[in-house]
Amino acid sequence: MESIISFAVSQANSGAGQPSCAQSAMPLLLMFAVFYFFLIRPQQKRQKEHREMLGRLKKGDRVVTNGGLIGTVHALTEQDLTLEVSEKVKVKVMRSSVSLYASEASDTEKKDK
DSSP: HHHHHHHHHHHHHHHTTSOOOHHHHHHHHHHHHHHHHIIIIIHHHHHHHHHHHHHHHOTEEEEEEETEEEEEEEESSSEEEEEEEEEEEEEEGGGGGEEESSSSOOOOHHOOO
């Protein structure tokens, strides 16, 4: 009877059933990799493209703001820009609020004016 108990104690102390540190950290590392490639990296890429787009803005460009305001860039400063939304109607907006960009008005819009 004593030999059975000593055998059971030796098996429990050997740690054969315990996962190693690397095995227990593997799911955590895998979850981080999934988050990085599906969430973090694409968001960083979009932010970089948005910063580049804001840097390329120039007078005469047609833009759309986050609030849905569509206009032509009339004046630029480092922090803000002035949009002409209609003839003789100018609005000053933050440069970071520009969401969409078209380099120039299309030819059909030019013909209409």
